[in-house]
Amino acid sequence: MNNILSAQNPFFEQYQTPHETVPFDRIQTEHYEPAILEGINQQKAEIEAIIQNPEKATFANTVEAFEQSGKLLDKVTTVFSNMLSAETNDELQALAQKVMPLLSEHSNNITLNEKLFDRLKEVYNQKEDLQLTQEQHRLLDDIYDSFVRHGANLEGEAREQYRQLTNELSMLTLSFSENNLKETNHYQMLLTNKADLAGLPEIVMETAAETAKSEEKEGWAFTLHAPSYVPFMTYADNRELRHKLYLAYNTKCTHDNEYNNIDIVRKIANTRMKIAQLLGYDNYADYTLKKRMAETSNAVYKLLNQLLEAYTPTAQQEYQEIQDLARQEQGDDFVVMPWDWSYYSNKLKNKKFNLNEEMLRPYFELEQVKKGVFGLAERLYGITFKKNQDIPVYHEEVEAYEVFDKDGKYLAVLYTDFHPRTGKRAGAWMTSYKEQWIDRKTGENSRPHVSVVMNFTKPTANKPALLTFNEVETFLHEFGHSLHGMFANSTYQNLSGTNVYWDFVELPSQIMENFAIEKEFLHTFAKHYQTGELIPDELIQRIVNSSNFNAAYACLRQVSFGLLDMAWYTRNTPFEGDVRVYEQEAWKKAQILPVVSDACMSTQFSHIFAGGYSAGYYSYKWAEVLDADAFSLFKQKGIFNQEVADSFRKNILSKGGTEHPMVLYKRFRGQEPTIDALLKRNGIK
Missing domain, CATH: 1.10.1370.10 (Neurolysin, domain 3)
Structure with missing residues (x-):
């Protein structure tokens, strides 16, 4: 590896940041490819060392050694894949088209490596005699099953066919995502007649005006991003325009x-x-x-x-x-069509319960909601959150928090990223920049760095970010995933945090949504952003009645x-x-x-x-x-x-x-x- 290149590339160093967090402020697009290539080479050498080990295959020299391989590659691809979702651009997407086939091929070279699989199989076949812990049993089963499920038992032409199909699939899924993001960003409905805005709340009109102004356009610009699309479909009186925006989104x-x-x-x-x-x-x-x-x-x-x-x-x-x-x-x-559903649903909800999202927004100012959600975790689990501006972030809107356990010990780093951008895909998700594991030699519990990413209502020139009730529920949902990551306490990274069965992973997130309609919880933070008035019990009851x-x-x-x-x-x-x-x-x-x-x-x-x-x-x-x-x-x-x-x-x-x-x-x-x-x-x- 070129020493000059190495000295300039932050991926090749131990991070000199709080808790060894990702030095986003130093990472440039040109750093990814050489780090990925070097990561592939390092893991190849690590795999070769496992295969060439003259000793009999054991859990330690084969299974654990494999689980610990590929640290550099994991380090760089974790950041790279997260940036493709949260802060992408044309250069990153072009690079993804270039490196994804290499990563797919590397993955296949591992799972289709017959000598490596033979050693794993040797350990697997004697697992009942090895006196393994529950966690070691689980790791061995998972790794062995993963190899089998990724073609290790295939032979001859079938192996080559598997390689070809998985390489094709990695490129197809990448293209699918990129097309979806670009098409979403590409569309805009610009309105210049104020009469077309009838029914829309003031905050929605302000946001649309600012979107237009940011592109040096006159009028009000509506997009297919949720904070723009959803309110328009819910409140706009103009059925023809609702139909137009609906078709843009759903085609x-x-x-x-x-x-x-x-x-x-x-x-x-x-x-x-x-x-x-x-x-x-x-x-x-x-x-x-x-x-x-x-x-x-x-x-x-x-x-x-x-x-x-x-x-x-x-x-x-x-x-x-x-x-x-x-x-x-x-x-x-009159027949209610899909572009009418949100509009008339909102009217009926208002009629039955005297309630709509705009009544609730003033009580859900983002900073207060953060206090409420973090406070809920503090009350349930005793953990605390402290913003640390010395931790680098990948965008100025992102905030980083140190999280401390109830005994005061450092538990995790949490990043929060709340608002839509052109480089961010739609939706909301939790992700990790570093998983948790326990060092087998020193016993050190290496703590996780997790992130929650959303597309919530932005602040305007006149108002702070005021969330809808649905956005509050989404925050609780993704925060539930982050707790699953932050509380992780496993020996092995492969079994840590959210590395669980896919139909189990939503339990920690969805259980948190239940708190959204609980008066005791809402009373901890839901205050009117102008008057400081606590959300009235009568309004909470309407939320409960309409739930x-x-x-x-x-x-x-x-x-x-x-x-x-x-x-x-x-x-x-x-x-x-x-x-x-x-x-x-x-x-x-x-x-x-x-x-x-x-x-x-x-x-x-x-x-x-x-x-x-x-x-x-x-x-x-x-x-x-x-x-x-x-x-x-x-x-x-x-x-x-x-x-x-x-x-x-x-x-x-x-x-x-x-x-x-x-x-x-x-x-x-x-x-x-x-x-x-x-x-x-x-x-x-």
Whole structure:
């Protein structure tokens, strides 16, 4: 390695920052590629050393040695992949197109390395005689299974076919994501007639005016980012413009331009099917679910069909009620279409409960919400948060906090990133820059660095960032994921924090959402940003009363996404048909609103085509069953009950993937979950 290059590249040094956090202020785009290439070379050498070890294969010299390999590569690719999501640009995306095939090939070179697999298999075959700890057993099983699931048992032509398919898949998913981001950023609806803004709240108009002004345009600019799109669809009186914006959003990546994802959807679904079949499975869902709590497609469909049966009658009533309201205003021939749903839902909610998002915004100023959410963790778990401006960040809007445990010891670093930018993908997520592990030689517990990334309402020239109630729930959700990362206490990085079964990972996040309607919690922070008045009890009661408003429709919407996901990944023959038609057929049982023939979800459904939720979107509903059942214990004992919180931390949040999730859940709850608590919470039962 060139010493001059090494001296200039921060990835090649031990970070000289607080807690060895990423020195974002020193990292340039040109640093990634040489660090990735050197990381690949270093891991190759580490793998070769394992293979060439003349001693008999043992857990320490093979399994642990493999688990500890690739530190430099992990260090640089973690930052690189996170920046592709949170702060990307054309140069980074071009580099991704260049290095992703190299990374895919390197990964294949490891899992298809016969000599390495032989040594792992040697240890695996004698595991019952090795007196391993529970965690060591889990690590050995996970690594062995991972090799098998990534082609280690394939031979000859099948191995080469596997290489080719996985390389193709890595490029397809990257292109899918980039197209989605670019198409989202590309669209703008500029309005110059103030009459077109009728119905919109002042804060929404201010934001739209500032968006236009930032691009030296006159008028009000609306985009497909959630803080712009959602309020427009909810409040704009102009139906024609709602229709226009709806179609722009729901036809993303279907147009005759360079961002079209239709053929990419086909190719991703077909490539995953071929990989699964190459590995001996009938379809990709069978392959994926083998390492999930659900285990089989039948179990997933059983849950989705249970929810369909339980919620459909109520969802149909909800639609009819909104249709009736709309017809009172528009006449008996009026049909509520998808671009009318949010608008008339909001009107009905206001009529029934005297409540809408704009009434609540003044009580949810972002700084106060942060105090509330951090304060909730302090009250439940005794942890504290201290902003540290010496920790470098990747954008001026990002803040970094040191987190301390109840005994005052350093626990983690938490980054927060709240607002939309052109370089940030849509949605909200939690991620890690460094996982937790325990050094086997020194016993040092190396603590994690985690980040929560959102796309919340921005401050304007006249107002601070005032969140919607939905954004408060999203904050709690992602913060729940971050607690799972921050409380991690595993020996091995591979089993640490959120490295759990995908249909279990949403339990720590979704359980936190339950606090959003609890008066005791809201009273800790929800104050009017101008007057300082605490949110009135009567307003909280309206939030509680309305908490199940359109709950059945919302459930079926999630079920429809689960059905669509399963339809793509239970296929055992290649798909060459019409993506829109296939989609409409796949989820028709869960559709309550009239079908819009031009709309297409699949072409922008990053969760299942570019994220980790392929054959896994059902996980949100699966985990909702868990979180409703789990939170019922908090409700029973008190929402701030220390005993319950300590048990949740000890048995769920700190354990990561060290044991099977159902074992952990039953240890916390004392029983397996049933759907009853969810039905009761949603007012269905």
